Amino acid sequence: MNMELYKSFYYTAKYGNISKASEHLYITQPAVSRSIKQLEEELKCPLFFRTSKGVILTPEGEILYQYVDQAFSFITTGEKKISDVKNLLYGEIRIGVSDTLCKHYLIPHLKLFNTLHPAIKIHVICPTTPGIINLLKSGKIDFGIINLPYNDEQLNFKSIMEVQDCFVTGQKYKSLSRKAQPLSTIIQHPLLLLEKNSNSRLFIDQYFKTNSVSVIPDFELGNIDLLVQFAKYDFGIACVIKNFVEEELEKGRLFEVKPIEKIPSRHIGVTWLKNVPLSPAAKEMISNLEYFETTEF
Amino acid sequence: MNMELYKSFYYTAKYGNISKASEHLYITQPAVSRSIKQLEEELKCPLFFRTSKGVILTPEGEILYQYVDQAFSFITTGEKKISDVKNLLYGEIRIGVSDTLCKHYLIPHLKLFNTLHPAIKIHVICPTTPGIINLLKSGKIDFGIINLPYNDEQLNFKSIMEVQDCFVTGQKYKSLSRKAQPLSTIIQHPLLLLEKNSNSRLFIDQYFKTNSVSVIPDFELGNIDLLVQFAKYDFGIACVIKNFVEEELEKGRLFEVKPIEKIPSRHIGVTWLKNVPLSPAAKEMISNLEYFETTEF
DNA sequence: TCATAGATATAACCTGCCTTTATAACAGAT
DNA sequence: ATCTGTTATAAAGGCAGGTTATATCTATGA
Known part of the structure; x- marks a missing residue:
């Protein structure tokens, strides 16, 4: 069944007038006239009474229209939703x-x-x-x-x-923050690192490897918040993303321990x-x- | 918006496969492929992910499909209803x-x-x-x-x-039913007729006129049932449709008074x-x- | 690793349908 | 009687959409 025929049917039923429908469809009146005829033939059922003032739905046409009307409003809302999605009004x-x-x-x-x-x-x-x-x-x-x-x-x-990793510590190892320390010195203190399954840990392990030091952390924690907490409570030196602890550093709740061997920035x-x-x-x-x-x- | 495009969209979404859809639509795969592309262009929005195993609706396609699916089932039930109307299963x-x-x-x-x-x-x-x-x-x-x-x-x-009017009466005027009476005799008795607004009354008035008698009924009632009741209670001679009082006549609850001037049958x-x-x-x-x-x- | 099967995309061609144009027929209204 | 607005009909033509042929991609299995 050709869906285009229902478009002609829909507008004709809506306006009760084939000519009006043709205007709304931007096609000529005979085209609509024939589409309706074709639909009637395919359904084997008259859908409109033709009068000299327009057309009127037959009882069967009336029944059909109830459904076609619903169908078209679904299509219309569907299209509206898609346009909303594009305009970030939905999704x-x-x-x-x-x-x-x-x-x-x-x-x-x-x-x-x-x-x-x-x-x-x-x-x-x-x-x-x-x-x-x-x-x-x-x-x-x-x-x-x-x-x-x-x-x-x-x-x-x-x-x-762009983020920069750094070593931070609490009061206990504050003295290390006075000047840059060789990495070999830093790793002699207890180290707090992220767990092995994280990308960040892989990165810092690579850094240790590049600088030829072998590290066994004293604590392996799940996220930076925990690392920060442990560092504050003087469990050791934590490796965290500097961008996320700037405030702690400024307010003197944490102190940065700068390694001589710079940690590359990452993204x-x-x-x-x-x-x-x-x-x-x-x-x-x-x-x-x-x-x-x-x-x- | 071309509704035919939605037909391709509907079947493709339904089967997750453009080739399958084309089979169900009885057209070739490139035709469906192009229809979908066209729909995507008109909605300015991709509707399917293409994979080597078929196609998958994008989130936007998914949204659209919910509505299109509904729309199509409305069209389908509409067509079903029309077919029911033709088969006298609805209406x-x-x-x-x-x-x-x-x-x-x-x-x-x-x-x-x-x-x-x-x-x-x-x-x-x-x-x-x-x-x-x-x-x-x-x-x-x-x-x-x-x-x-x-x-x-x-x-x-x-x-x-085809129906036949007749005069009927109860016990009181039973004697008139022995043999056919001239109309002039019948109308000398009290007459029970339908009210003037009925087609039947017009018909019987015409009959009186044809036979040159002038009639003023004693009772003008609204329907045949009342005429029958009044006749049974001996209020006079009623003019009713014979076909509808056959049983009363057979069982001797009413008696027919036959006029010599036959009342024409009517329909x-x-x-x-x-x-x-x-x-x-x-x-x-x-x-x-x-x-x-x-x-x- | 290569070949195969099954999917979609692309391009060119062409056919048939649908639109248009033009006209008739009809009903109301002026 | 004429004018306006409606639908129906017929003929002609164009283009939308279908077909054919081919490319391309990706799993899958030998």
């Missing part, structure tokens, strides 16, 4: 992000995004980096926020923030599937991420 | 008919029709003959059942039963608008009417 974004980045980077940003686009629903899930990659590839999230570098053929990456990035187009909402959020300033503790 | 019939014809002719027929077509709703309205004509012309009823003859350019008529007929096609259900009922036997009191 949802699913984000995968680690605990730390969620707290220190994403949350403040989400707050802004939400005030700009209140109709967009946002889901956040906080697994490890490999978990994020899996969720991405199985289509469960739109994009992930991870620590770079990361290599994957199927993924796009975009740096959204936080957003990543998404190459072969899958992003939704307009996700695109919008990603494009905003890079311009956004992180906040402190 | 309604609105009938205009006088009290008397309703009781003695129509009701028994409706009972049969209803057992044959239980899904058809039937509305009966019982106005006078002019009322029936008005309802017809204003589209409020599908057909009327009236006493013929009746003349109207806009109407079709079809005789469905009950069904009438409907010329320029408006009848619904299948109405057509079916009308075609059955003529074959149906009337019942007695």
Whole structure:
């Protein structure tokens, strides 16, 4: 059954007038006239009484119209929703992000995004980096926020923030912060590092390796907040992202222990599937991420 | 927006596979492929992820599909309803008919029709003959059942039963029933006739006029049942339709007074608008009417 | 690693349907 | 009687959309 015929039927029924319908359809009257005739033939059923003032639905036409009318309003709302999606008036974004980045980077940003686009629903899930990659590839999230570098053929990456790792400590080892220390000195103190499954830990391990030191941390913790807490309570020297502890350093609650061998800076990035187009909402959020300033503790 | 595109979209989404969709649409795969592309262009929005195993709806496509799916099932049920109407599995019939014809002719027929077509709703309205004509012309009823003859350019008529008027009486005037009486004798007794607004009354008045008698009835009643009751209670001689009082005559509760001047037979007929096609259900009922036997009191 | 199967995309061609044009027929209204 | 607005009909023509042929991609299995 040709759906185009129903378009003629719909407008003709709506206006009770084939000529009016043809105007709204931007085609000529005979075209509509014939479409209706064709529909009537295919349904084997007259749908309109023809009069000299227009047309009137037959009882059968009336019945059909009830359904066709509904059908068309569904199509129309469907199209409206799609246009809303494009205009960020409707939609949802699913984000995968680690605990730390969620707290220190994403949350403040989400707050802004939400005030700009209140109709967009946002889901956040906080697994490890490999978990994020899996969720991405199985289509469960739109994009992930991870620590770079990361290599994957199927993924796009975009740096959204440059971060600098650093060593921090509490009162007990404050003296070390007076001047830069050789890495070999630093590692003689108790060390607080992230757990082995994190990308950040891989990065810092690489740094130790590059500088030919072998490290066995005294504590391996799940996120930066815990590292900071342990450092404050003088359990040792923690390796954390400096950008996220600036306030603690300024207010003298933590002290930076600078190694002579500089830790290279690295990047936080957003990543998404190459072969899958992003939704307009996700695109919008990603494009905003890079311009956004992180906040402190 | 071209509705045909949604047909391709619908089947492709349903089967997650453009090739499968093309089979169901009885067109080739590139045709469907292009239709979808066109729809995506018109909505300015990708609707499917293409994979090597088929296609998967994008989030926007998913949203659209919810609406399109609904729309299509409305169209489908609409078409189903129309087919039901044709097969007398759905529909309604609105009938205009006088009290008397309703009781003695129509009701028994409706009972049969209803057992044959239980899904058809039937509305009966019982106005006078002019009322029936008005309802017809204003589209409020599908057909009327009236006493013929009746003349109207806009109407079709079809005789469905031949009826014979007759004079009947109770015990009091029983003696008149022994042999045929001259009309002049009959009218010297109290007469019971229908009210002046009825077609039947016009007919019998015409009969009196033809036979050059002038009649002033003692009672003018609204329907045949009342005439029969009054006759039984010896109020006089009633003029009624013989077909509807056969049982009363047989059982000796009424007696026929035969006039020498025979009353011409007349017809009950069904009438409907010329320029408006009848619904299948109405057509079916009308075609059955003529074959149906009337019942007695 | 290569070949295969099954999916979609692309390009060119061409056909048939649908639109347009032009006209008739009809009903009300002026 | 004429004019206006309605639908129906017939003929002609153009283009939307279908077909054919081919490319490309990706899993899958030998």
